[in-house]
Amino acid sequence: MPFISIIVPVYNSETYLSFCIESILSQSFKDFELLLVDNNSSDKSLDICKRYSERNSRIKVFSQKKPGVSAARNLGLDNACGEYVMFVDSDDFVKENYISCFVDCKNMYPDCNNIWCRYDNLNNYNSFDTASADYISDKNYIELSRDKYMTLFDELLCQPVWNKLYKNSIIQENNIRMIDGMQLGEDIVFGLEYLDKSGEKIVLMNIAPYVHMNCISGSLTRQFHMNRESYSYEINRNLVKYGIKWGLSPGEMTRAYNSVFYRFASTMRGIYNSRTDLSKRHRKKMCRTIMKSQEFKDALSMCDCCINPLQKAAYRLRCYTAVHIYDKLYDIKRKRKSR
Numbered sequence: 001m002p003f004i005s006i007i008v009p010v011y012n013s014e015t016y017l018s019f020c021i022e023s024i025l026s027q028s029f030k031d032f033e034l035l036l037v038d039n040n041s042s043d044k045s046l047d048i049c050k051r052y053s054e055r056n057s058r059i060k061v062f063s064q065k066k067p068g069v070s071a072a073r074n075l076g077l078d079n080a081c082g083e084y085v086m087f088v089d090s091d092d093f094v095k096e097n098y099i100s101c102f103v104d105c106k107n108m109y110p111d112c113n114n115i116w117c118r119y120d121n122l123n124n125y126n127s128f129d130t131a132s133a134d135y136i137s138d139k140n141y142i143e144l145s146r147d148k149y150m151t152l153f154d155e156l157l158c159q160p161v162w163n164k165l166y167k168n169s170i171i172q173e174n175n176i177r178m179i180d181g182m183q184l185g186e187d188i189v190f191g192l193e194y195l196d197k198s199g200e201k202i203v204l205m206n207i208a209p210y211v212h213m214n215c216i217s218g219s220l221t222r223q224f225h226m227n228r229e230s231y232s233y234e235i236n237r238n239l240v241k242y243g244i245k246w247g248l249s250p251g252e253m254t255r256a257y258n259s260v261f262y263r264f265a266s267t268m269r270g271i272y273n274s275r276t277d278l279s280k281r282h283r284k285k286m287c288r289t290i291m292k293s294q295e296f297k298d299a300l301s302m303c304d305c306c307i308n309p310l311q312k313a314a315y316r317l318r319c320y321t322a323v324h325i326y327d328k329l330y331d332i333k334r335k336r337k338s339r
Contacts, residue, residue, distance in 0.1 A: 002058070004032035004099055005082030005168065009072030010049060011039040013090035016213070017048050023093040025056065029100040034059045035079060037072040045090070070178035070186045073161075077171060085166040091213050092162065098209040102165040105141060105205050113198040114146075115165040116157060119210040144202040146195055146246055150239075150255035152202070161187040163210055170198050185235040192242045200246075229286060232267045236260040236295050257302035264296050272324055287320035 006024060010017060024034055036049040036059060046063065053059040064075045073087065086102070088094060105115050144152065152158050170176070174197045178186040195202075236259075243256045268287040278286075290296055300307075300315055307315075308330075314322035 002031055002033040002082045003103070004029075004084050004086055005035060005076075005080035006032055006086045006088055006099075007035045007037065007073055007076030007080065008088050008090050009037050009039055009069050009076070010041060010045050010090045011069075011072070012041045012043045012045060014041075014043040014045050014048060016091040016093075017045055020088065020090050020093050021048075021052050021059075023095075024088060024098075026096050027094070027099045028096050029103055032058065032099060033080075033082060035062065035076045036060070037062045037064050037076045039064050039069070039072040040067065066180070068181060068183045070180055070182050073186075074177045074180065077177060080168055082168055085168050085171060086164075087161040088210075089162060089212075093211050093213075095209040095211070097207075101205055101207055101209055105203060106165060108141065109201075109203050112201045112203050113167045113170060114195060114202040115205070116202060117163045117205040117210065118157070118208040119160070119163045119212055120208045121212050121214045123214045140206050142204040142206060144204055146200050146202060147248060147252065149195070149246070150243070150248065150252045150259065152204075153239075153259060154255060157204065158191060159188050160212070161190060162212075164191070166194060167198065170194065179234065182231055182234065184231040186231075188235050189238050192238050196242060196245070229267055229271065229290060232263050232290075233293070233295060236263060236299070240295075240298075254302065254304055257299045258305050260295065260299040261303040261305055264290055264299060268320060268323075269327070272320060284320055288318045291315055291318040291320065 008020065008024075013020070021034070021036070034056075036053070038046040038049055038061065040063070046061075049059075049061045053061045060079065062075050062079065064072045077085065084102075084106075086099070101117065102115055106112075109115070149158060157163065171194065174193075176190065176193045176197065178190050182189070239256050239260060243253050248256065268290055271283050271286050274283070276283075296315075300312070308326065311323055311326045314320075314326065
């Protein structure tokens with residue numbers, strides 16, 4: 001049985017896939033299996049996966065006909081034989097110590113089932129570490145607890161699945177899976193469910209061995225969806241539910257409600273401005289439905305975001321046209337100031 005199972009969902013990634021796979025095969029730690037799950041790619045991605053599996057017995061290839069990254073990762077979890085599980089996206093890559101630094105940390109903290117790392121974001125211009133100065137220190141390992149979950153969430157450390165080491169037995173015994181069909185925020189909900197079952201302690205490694213390619217569009221994890229509305233409800237519901245269950249402090253819960261508000265606001269902005277076949281009337285109706293929801297009302301009253309009183313009134317009156325006009329005026333004002 002391999003020590004680690006690495007799951008890579010693949011969709012139309014032929015340009016970057018070989019580089020991703022090579023970065024995994026170049027790991028200094030060798031006791032792993034690599035599960036490549038093709039998600040009905042229309043390019044040569046599946047052929048590339050098969051060529052690699054023919055040359056390396058550690059590589060297994062699966063085809064998932066159901067659309068979406070959740071279905072692909074779930075098929076990987078169904079077939080993972082390792083004691084621990086890791087995820088890599090097919091258009092990202094890892095440094096050669098990616099696995100070994102997790103294994104070393106696990107050996108240092110054998111009772112901790114939440115080992116996380118920082119990561120680099122590579123955009124069109126440069127590469128930068130996502131962690132703030134608060135989480136970059138001279139310590140190799142930073143011991144934390146899930147009572148700081150929303151602080152870590154704001155640092156973009158909670159959301160991804162690929163900067164963490166998961167104990168496979170916890171996943172399988174509790175039947176933790178990505179929500180089938182959910183194509184945005186599925187990793188957040190999965191992470192919350194896992195953290196709820198894996199204990200309070202978190203160890204954050206003071207290293208960034210994962211490189212997230214933030215400049216690529218069109219992959220499984222980087223698409224705008226018109227059903228983003230339902231995804232927002234699912235994420236926000238779970239953030240508040242687990243925050244209350246874990247007894248997060250008032251300050252952490254305020255951060256949770258801030259996140260809920262901003263996600264709803266971003267969803268409405270995306271719906272209203274999206275170029276689709278939906279009429280403007282229908283898009284306004286979708287925005288009103290969000291503003292009428294109890295989740296949005298709770299977030300609007302509990303958050304401490306910097307919301308202009310006029311805009312707040314427009315939200316309460318469920319008039320998204322007024323919200324949109326205010327956003328446009330604010331953008332014009334901001335651009336003039338920057339000149």
